[in-house]
Amino acid sequence: MKITFPHMGKLEMVLTDVFDRSGLDYIVPPKTTIKTLQLGVRHAPEFACLPLKITIGNFVEALGAGADTLLMAGGIGPCRFGYYAEIQKCVLRDAGYKFDMVVLEPPPAGLKPFVDTLKVLAPGKSIYEIWRLIKVSFRKARILDELEKYTLKYRAYEATRGTTTKAYKQALETMRPAISEDEIEAARAEAFAILEAVEKDMGRSCVKMGIIGEFYVLLEPFVNFDIEEYLGHMGISLERAVYLTDWISPSKENQISGISNDEVARAAKPYLNHFVGGEGLPSVGHTVLFAKEGFDGVLHLFPFTCMPDIIAKSILPRISKDFDIPTLSLVIDEQTGKAGVLTRIEAFIDLLTSKKAYKERKSLETVGSVR
Numbered sequence: 001m002k003i004t005f006p007h008m009g010k011l012e013m014v015l016t017d018v019f020d021r022s023g024l025d026y027i028v029p030p031k032t033t034i035k036t037l038q039l040g041v042r043h044a045p046e047f048a049c050l051p052l053k054i055t056i057g058n059f060v061e062a063l064g065a066g067a068d069t070l071l072m073a074g075g076i077g078p079c080r081f082g083y084y085a086e087i088q089k090c091v092l093r094d095a096g097y098k099f100d101m102v103v104l105e106p107p108p109a110g111l112k113p114f115v116d117t118l119k120v121l122a123p124g125k126s127i128y129e130i131w132r133l134i135k136v137s138f139r140k141a142r143i144l145d146e147l148e149k150y151t152l153k154y155r156a157y158e159a160t161r162g163t164t165t166k167a168y169k170q171a172l173e174t175m176r177p178a179i180s181e182d183e184i185e186a187a188r189a190e191a192f193a194i195l196e197a198v199e200k201d202m203g204r205s206c207v208k209m210g211i212i213g214e215f216y217v218l219l220e221p222f223v224n225f226d227i228e229e230y231l232g233h234m235g236i237s238l239e240r241a242v243y244l245t246d247w248i249s250p251s252k253e254n255q256i257s258g259i260s261n262d263e264v265a266r267a268a269k270p271y272l273n274h275f276v277g278g279e280g281l282p283s284v285g286h287t288v289l290f291a292k293e294g295f296d297g298v299l300h301l302f303p304f305t306c307m308p309d310i311i312a313k314s315i316l317p318r319i320s321k322d323f324d325i326p327t328l329s330l331v332i333d334e335q336t337g338k339a340g341v342l343t344r345i346e347a348f349i350d351l352l353t354s355k356k357a358y359k360e361r362k363s364l365e366t367v368g369s370v371r
């Protein structure tokens with residue numbers, strides 16, 4: 001069996017680590033490019049959401065590279081993600097590809113199917129060995145997210161443009177070979193030392209922006225035009241609502257974002273009081289929380305036809321008015337051009353920058369009048 005999987009940000013690092021530990025033979029699909037997108041668009045139904053199209057493109061390229069088994073996450077809830085694997089299977093078989101498919105359904109869909117799938121992914125291992133393996137691998141994945149969170153926050157303060165990105169790549173490579181728990185913790189210390197060594201100008205007044213939206217668009221740099229790096233270079237300090245391990249963790253404590261699902265649901269409640277699939281509810285809740293934490297603005301990204309985030313988009317203007325926080329929603333599909341996205345984001349940054357400067361001026365005037 002030569003298993004493969006779709007790309008989604010650092011998912012490749014996490015899954016290859018799991019497969020190396022489980023002894024499974026795997027093929028990493030070629031990096032997602034415009035060719036991947038074109039392949040997906042050619043095969044997928046026209047009105048499917050963008051992540052389905054690109055993941056089909058990943059699978060086509062991986063099958064071409066020799067993979068014979070496709071790994072896909074399943075899902076429950078009122079969005080199309082739960083149907084992805086079935087549609088991918090039908091589309092690719094209709095196109096003449098031969099393969100097996102392994103669908104990892106989330107534990108709430110049934111513990112037995114979940115465990116049975118894990119046994120396929122770790123052949124010959126006992127349940128205890130699988131649990132250990134996942135635990136250690138997940139710890140490593142959490143650290144990758146911690147490094148990313150740090151990078152998003154501090155890139156805006158770098159003294160020399162590009163040094164944070166370079167250090168971040170070096171930090172990820174430091175983590176890659178770590179196998180044992182001791183090695184992982186030692187690599188973590190080294191990786192953070194690399195990032196912390198980047199010269200920063202912490203006196204710089206940076207706009208603080210929260211990023212919310214559909215998880216695939218947020219996590220996959222090809223799809224979001226590597227917007228986080230671009231924003232960092234524009235002097236915007238970022239925090240993202242969704243991180244990979246928070247998204248896949250069954251605990252719902254969300255260690256990386258630091259905000260539990262319950263807290264997010266509570267924050268969203270005055271505007272949306274039930275789960276609508278995908279990141280619809282979290283997008284609403286995180287916007288409220290970003291506003292309460294004093295962020296200067298919120299950027300909302302989601303794919304064309306994404307039902308959960310369309311619901312969130314319809315609610316954001318109310319939150320924006322109630323909390324006086326600007327929001328910008330951008331819809332992304334295969335027709336979206338980078339230049340158009342950047343132009344709108346630049347205008348948004350101008351708005352946030354002048355609003356922040358106005359607020360700072362006002363508060364100085366208030367302090368002056370009190371004296």
Ligand code: SF4
Pocket residue numbers: 049050051079080081214215216277278279303305306307308309
């Ligand atoms: S969250 Fe949106 S884009 Fe993602 S699978 Fe569901 S409907 Fe599609």
